[in-house]
Amino acid sequence: MRDVAIIGVGCTEFGELWDRSFRDIFVEAGVAAIEDSNLQGGKIDALYVGNMSGGRFIEQEHIGSLIADYSGLAGFHVPSTRVEAACASGGLALRQGIIAVASGYHDIVIAGGAEKMTDVDVETTTDALAAAADREWEGVMGATFPGLYAMIARLHMHKYGTTSEQLASVAVKNHHHGTMNPKAQFQNEISIDAVLNSVMVADPLHVFDCSPISDGAAAVVLAPAEIAKKFTDTPIYIKASAQASGTLSLHDRPDITTIDATVAAANRAYKMAKVTPKDIDFAEVHDCFTIAEICAIEDMGFVKKGEGGKATMDGMTAIGGKIPINTSGGLKACGHPVGATGVKQAVEMVLQLRGEAGKRQIDGAEIGLTHNVGGSGGTAVIHIFGR
Amino acid sequence: MRDVAIIGVGCTEFGELWDRSFRDIFVEAGVAAIEDSNLQGGKIDALYVGNMSGGRFIEQEHIGSLIADYSGLAGFHVPSTRVEAACASGGLALRQGIIAVASGYHDIVIAGGAEKMTDVDVETTTDALAAAADREWEGVMGATFPGLYAMIARLHMHKYGTTSEQLASVAVKNHHHGTMNPKAQFQNEISIDAVLNSVMVADPLHVFDCSPISDGAAAVVLAPAEIAKKFTDTPIYIKASAQASGTLSLHDRPDITTIDATVAAANRAYKMAKVTPKDIDFAEVHDCFTIAEICAIEDMGFVKKGEGGKATMDGMTAIGGKIPINTSGGLKACGHPVGATGVKQAVEMVLQLRGEAGKRQIDGAEIGLTHNVGGSGGTAVIHIFGR
Numbered sequence: 001m002r003d004v005a006i007i008g009v010g011c012t013e014f015g016e017l018w019d020r021s022f023r024d025i026f027v028e029a030g031v032a033a034i035e036d037s038n039l040q041g042g043k044i045d046a047l048y049v050g051n052m053s054g055g056r057f058i059e060q061e062h063i064g065s066l067i068a069d070y071s072g073l074a075g076f077h078v079p080s081t082r083v084e085a086a087c088a089s090g091g092l093a094l095r096q097g098i099i100a101v102a103s104g105y106h107d108i109v110i111a112g113g114a115e116k117m118t119d120v121d122v123e124t125t126t127d128a129l130a131a132a133a134d135r136e137w138e139g140v141m142g143a144t145f146p147g148l149y150a151m152i153a154r155l156h157m158h159k160y161g162t163t164s165e166q167l168a169s170v171a172v173k174n175h176h177h178g179t180m181n182p183k184a185q186f187q188n189e190i191s192i193d194a195v196l197n198s199v200m201v202a203d204p205l206h207v208f209d210c211s212p213i214s215d216g217a218a219a220v221v222l223a224p225a226e227i228a229k230k231f232t233d234t235p236i237y238i239k240a241s242a243q244a245s246g247t248l249s250l251h252d253r254p255d256i257t258t259i260d261a262t263v264a265a266a267n268r269a270y271k272m273a274k275v276t277p278k279d280i281d282f283a284e285v286h287d288c289f290t291i292a293e294i295c296a297i298e299d300m301g302f303v304k305k306g307e308g309g310k311a312t313m314d315g316m317t318a319i320g321g322k323i324p325i326n327t328s329g330g331l332k333a334c335g336h337p338v339g340a341t342g343v344k345q346a347v348e349m350v351l352q353l354r355g356e357a358g359k360r361q362i363d364g365a366e367i368g369l370t371h372n373v374g375g376s377g378g379t380a381v382i383h384i385f386g387r
Numbered sequence: 388m389r390d391v392a393i394i395g396v397g398c399t400e401f402g403e404l405w406d407r408s409f410r411d412i413f414v415e416a417g418v419a420a421i422e423d424s425n426l427q428g429g430k431i432d433a434l435y436v437g438n439m440s441g442g443r444f445i446e447q448e449h450i451g452s453l454i455a456d457y458s459g460l461a462g463f464h465v466p467s468t469r470v471e472a473a474c475a476s477g478g479l480a481l482r483q484g485i486i487a488v489a490s491g492y493h494d495i496v497i498a499g500g501a502e503k504m505t506d507v508d509v510e511t512t513t514d515a516l517a518a519a520a521d522r523e524w525e526g527v528m529g530a531t532f533p534g535l536y537a538m539i540a541r542l543h544m545h546k547y548g549t550t551s552e553q554l555a556s557v558a559v560k561n562h563h564h565g566t567m568n569p570k571a572q573f574q575n576e577i578s579i580d581a582v583l584n585s586v587m588v589a590d591p592l593h594v595f596d597c598s599p600i601s602d603g604a605a606a607v608v609l610a611p612a613e614i615a616k617k618f619t620d621t622p623i624y625i626k627a628s629a630q631a632s633g634t635l636s637l638h639d640r641p642d643i644t645t646i647d648a649t650v651a652a653a654n655r656a657y658k659m660a661k662v663t664p665k666d667i668d669f670a671e672v673h674d675c676f677t678i679a680e681i682c683a684i685e686d687m688g689f690v691k692k693g694e695g696g697k698a699t700m701d702g703m704t705a706i707g708g709k710i711p712i713n714t715s716g717g718l719k720a721c722g723h724p725v726g727a728t729g730v731k732q733a734v735e736m737v738l739q740l741r742g743e744a745g746k747r748q749i750d751g752a753e754i755g756l757t758h759n760v761g762g763s764g765g766t767a768v769i770h771i772f773g774r
Contacts (some may be wrong), residue, residue, distance in 0.1 A: 065765025068632035077651035103490030245464035264464035378452030
């Protein structure tokens with residue numbers, strides 16, 4: 001198995017990009033990544049793209065072919081494959097790209113993700129997103145994602161004494177990080193009071209506990225580690241790629257405050273990278289709701305179970321804290337175009353590890369981790385990156 | 388790169404399976420494949436599943452998690468990944484599974500495909516399928532797939548003198564093959580007159596020139612070639628896996644009677660397997676319409692360009708002919724549950740190469756080929772198999 005490195009990255013701004021189509025945004029991200037890696041298009045051996053629901057959002061499937069075509073790579077007949085695992089689609093596209101390079105089937109591979117969510121009405125969006133949950137057991141009962149994560153939050157409060165203020169502190173921190181990211185959908189500070197006074201979506205989750213609906217695209221260029229320095233002085237190496245499944249339905253899990261797919265994927269990733277949670281200097285985790293970040297940092301062992309809310313409130317996960325989490329602003333403030341998120345997390349890793357993260361740069365980071373979740377935890381994918 | 392073998396196969400019957408859900412059919416195919424490979428579920432390292440449009444057909448995305456869950460593998464946290472490339476989704480799932488084993492990331496991998504197309508009204512199905520074409524340049528103009536392939540047929544007739552009778556002979560042959568396949572959707576003979584007198588869908592394509600709308604699922608179990616004989620006395624080896632992209636739109640191609648993605652993928656596959664078209668003993672090709680089979684056998688070099696219709700009429704591609712094509716009945720008679728088709732083609736390879744194809748068994752076949760196309764040729768994936 002060959003080692004793999006990232007030699008270039010690109011990302012659009014995230015937000016309500018009403019002036020740009022799906023085609024525009026993935027080309028923008030892909031071209032930026034190709035330029036960043038000092039490559040030309042004809043050198044690309046394969047494409048992988050994460051996209052959750054082109055069929056519902058833009059009435060377009062066959063996204064791989066579309067992307068090869070509109071990137072100008074159909075003339076080279078470059079293989080292009082769409083991967084879908086709901087909100088983990090981007091993370092899985094990255095993983096398939098890594099496996100393709102590791103296998104020797106391909107050398108230079110672009111792994112990207114894109115989603116255009118704001119061109120349909122919000123009811124369609126909500127229903128399309130609900131298709132990440134179990135349609136026959138959750139969807140038909142009226143469950144949508146805020147409701148599912150609200151149940152997780154409620155039990156977490158009951159079992160561990162987590163408070164609404166602690167949940168809100170996740171959003172406050174990630175908005176603060178977002179103020180330093182020019183690509184972020186929200187670049188404004190919010191306060192705990194603002195979160196607590198915002199509209200209740202699904203008790204105990206207010207609207208400011210929820211990630212937004214977003215458009216955006218991101219891409220990374222992968223190469224075999226042994227030739228990465230031909231393209232860049234600062235390759236970032238993939239130290240682990242791990243994936244795990246959980247039950248599709250929340251109610252089938254023994255303890256809904258633990259996403260067991262996250263635990264399984266983290267254990268595999270730590271083993272593969274030969275590290276422990278203590279070795280991780282910073283991470284991008286899947287904060288689709290504030291409670292999700294708290295569960296994530298607990299389930300991956302950055303804090304003890306039940307202490308995620310307090311740790312966040314105490315500043316442990318802010319830039320300058322012991323383990324900065326979601327320096328990009330996370331899903332909450334940077335935005336959450338579902339197919340793009342997992343790849344955007346990798347872009348943030350590369351920028352931080354190269355020292356190119358601007359105002360949000362953290363000091364001396366050597367090892368970072370990304371954590372991308374599909375649905376309420378039916379899929380978890382974790383990557384570990386190093387210089 | 389490790390060599391890869393198929394150690395087990397499973398397939399549901401194809402057809403209008405109104406008594407079974409999507410969940411039922413993929414479990415049926417997967418369990419059959421696991422039993423056929425003398426494995427137990429806990430030994431499965433990863434799942435790949437081809438599915439085109441769960442979001443439209445069953446209002447369910449996150450198909451990978453669903454399949455891991457309902458196959459009883461979520462408890463083992465088995466990674467499960469959905470792959471989509473329209474009607475080539477199954478072929479790409481097979482390819483990703485092969486790459487995963489080749490890479491060393493996983494040992495025992497199930498590659499499956501499933502689609503449940505008959506639980507929605509036919510207008511929804513037609514529109515969902517049209518999402519495999521270019522929505523912005525073809526779909527919005529009212530183009531659906533019969534219309535796109537009709538244009539290919541019309542030009543093929545104009546350039547090469549191909550006749551409606553020759554087109555019909557593809558359907559007649561594949562229906563004849565289907566009579567010998569107990570899993571086929573159509574197991575009845577038809578005549579050239581029956582095709583020519585059937586309802587015109589898009590001139591010159593009659594309804595009997597078109598593959599049907601189908602439910603079905605298929606699965607194969609992959610393992611590293613060096614350990615395949617631990618599981619079965621008759622492993623079937625993957626000699627090549629190749630994929631290519633073309634333009635998403637038909638009108639962007641220099642010659643619409645040639646699917647250039649097929650040509651590119653075939654060249655890559657022949658090179659990888661170190662064979663020429665003459666070495667291929669039999670093939671399953673993508674006959675979504677009768678004209679598609681004619682183009683396929685030309686584009687892959689089994690006959691000269693323009694001679695596919697005559698060769699079919701002359702019996703060259705029937706069982707007993709020089710190169711039997713679509714011994715399963717093909718998409719036309721076996722059926723075309725779009726995500727499953729590419730995997731069902733591989734199942735047919737294994738049955739024929741093992742000598743387990745029953746009444747449709749061909750004599751002495753050593754090397755077979757599968758050809759799976761997405762859309763009108765935006766994606767082509769070709770595999771070569773040997774004993």
